[in-house]
Amino acid sequence: MPNQIVRYATTDGAGAGVGLRDGDTGVVRALAAPSLAALLREGSAALRKAVESPGDEVPGARLLPPVDGLTEVWASGVTYLRSSEARQEESQVADVYARVYDAARPELFFKSPAWRVCGDGEPIGVRVDSDIDVPEPELALVCDAHGDIVGLTICDDVSSRSIEGENPLYLPQAKIYSGSCALGPGIAPIWEIPDPAALSIAVTVLRDGDVAWSGQTSTARMRRGFAELVEYLFRQATFPDGAVLSTGTGLVPDLDFCLAPGDEVVVEIEGVGRLANPVRSATREAFGWLTPAPDRHAA
Structure with missing residues (x-):
């Protein structure tokens, strides 16, 4: 399974986030962005920069459809x-x-x-x-x-x-x-x-x-x-x-x-x-x- 940019929700009700899901382990790490739509708004350079520097693991992440905002x-x-x-x-x-x-x-x-x-x-x-x-x-x-x-x-x-x-x-x-x-x-x-x-x-x-x-x-x-x-x-x-x-x-x-x-x-x-x-x-x-x-x- 390839690495994937994902949207996710957590059990604490904190709202939807955007992360990078490891294709081998399934672990989701948070990306520095308020939403997927925001990354697409900024452009390819911003998206690639975010993907190449994922943050902390998101425990209990539940995957959401990979589209939000006005997309x-x-x-x-x-x-x-x-x-x-x-x-x-x-x-x-x-x-x-x-x-x-x-x-x-x-x-x-x-x-x-x-x-x-x-x-x-x-x-x-x-x-x-x-x-x-x-x-x-x-x-x-x-x-x-x-x-x-x-x-x-x-x-x-x-x-x-x-x-x-x-x-x-x-x-x-x-x-x-x-x-x-x-x-x-x-x-x-x-x-x-x-x-x-x-x-x-x-x-x-x-x-x-x-x-x-x-x-x-x-x-x-x-x-x-x-x-x-x-x-x-x-x-x-x-x-x-x-x-x-x-x-x-x-x-x-x-x-x-x-x-x-x-x-x-x-x-x-x-x-x-x-x-x-x-x-x-x-x-x-x-x-x-x-x-x-x-x-x-x-x-």
Whole structure:
């Protein structure tokens, strides 16, 4: 397991902190920063300085989603051939996805504010008004406020294939709802990853102790480069607390597969980490713990 920049809470109720988690021991050491958002606001030099000089061990640290403040989560679509094929299979307007795969401009869409993100071990949700729901395991780029890629994390871009397939204009409903975005468990510093463009990505969906679906791919199969995606995201927008940009999925099950409450989704990315989440129905009652928004993880 790599070293990771993490957010954490402690049992004394002192509030959320930011630290460095040792990949071998799991020990979390505090970083000299009020928040992760503050580090992303200052930029890559400040982040690297903090990571290279961790402080004291934090006993009893409980990991939180690695995103806070005004940091936004965005996502890329149709960046792998498999994703293009799957979108065409499900869609009543298949030509849209064939065209965007080859287009100069990438598909980018808003995924989640920081407060709605689920962390490692926390439940993710499937819509009750959807017939086909799937995990979308993706490598996510953590960018500072200046648009520099400073780290990598794992994103599960949980999605409704049936809603998006009915009409591409329903994309926000298929992609943005309670429990639809999981990140974590932490952020691997980009300078510690030898080749981010050639990382293996694996996903397993467990159901009643058995493997219901699994798959494996590599970021080497992406059609678009990381710098290109980030440039388009930052081209006409500012992100004062940085941004997380998920880079799209190359792993999509056949149309006869659907996530179900009680499943567990496990995503592993070489050199980045392992993200595991149980599945629930995305009802208001099941995900009421996501709010009140800014301070849900303060204790």
